[in-house]
Amino acid sequence: MLDKLIREYIADMRAQxxxxxxxxxxxSHLLKFKEWCNANGIDFTKLSIKxxxxxxxxxxxxxxxxxxxxxxxxxxxxxxxxxxEEGIVSGNPVLTRRLAIKExxxxxxxxx
Numbered sequence: 819m820l821d822k823l824i825r826e827y828i829a830d831m832r833a834q835x836x837x838x839x840x841x842x843x844x845x846s847h848l849l850k851f852k853e854w855c856n857a858n859g860i861d862f863t864k865l866s867i868k869x870x871x872x873x874x875x876x877x878x879x880x881x882x883x884x885x886x887x888x889x890x891x892x893x894x895x896x897x898x899x900x901x902x903e904e905g906i907v908s909g910n911p912v913l914t915r916r917l918a919i920k921e922x923x924x925x926x927x928x929x930x
Contacts, residue, residue: 820855820862824848827900847893863901865911870894 824845831841854873855862873894877887895912902910 820852823901823904823906824852824897826904827897830900843889844893844896847890848897850890851894851897863907865898865907867911867913870911870913 827848828841828845831844836844851873852862854860854876858872860869870891874887874891877890882890891912895910898907898910898912901907
């Protein structure tokens with residue numbers, strides 16, 4: 819069922835005009851989430867905030883850049899918004915403001 823919903827979400831993103839680069843990265847992020855759910859016996863329709871934190875920590879342990887971890891979480895938020903709209907789940911457990919990692923800004927110095 820999760821595979822089918824991921825395909826529907828990606829098709830919805832295409833219909834809304836998302837770029838192919840965004841679609842490619844969201845597909846990758848959602849497949850990683852699906853693999854994690856399968857490996858940990860997680861029912862995506864009953865996902866809790868605690869489960870999201872476990873997924874978040876799993877991503878951090880993969881030594882991914884903070885930006886990449888944040889993109890996975892933002893992707894999941896959008897996917898769960900879609901699931902709410904489709905009536906698959908009753909609420910979105912992904913709280914991005916609590917999970918987003920502060921990213922270092924690249925400072926550029928101009929020599930005079």
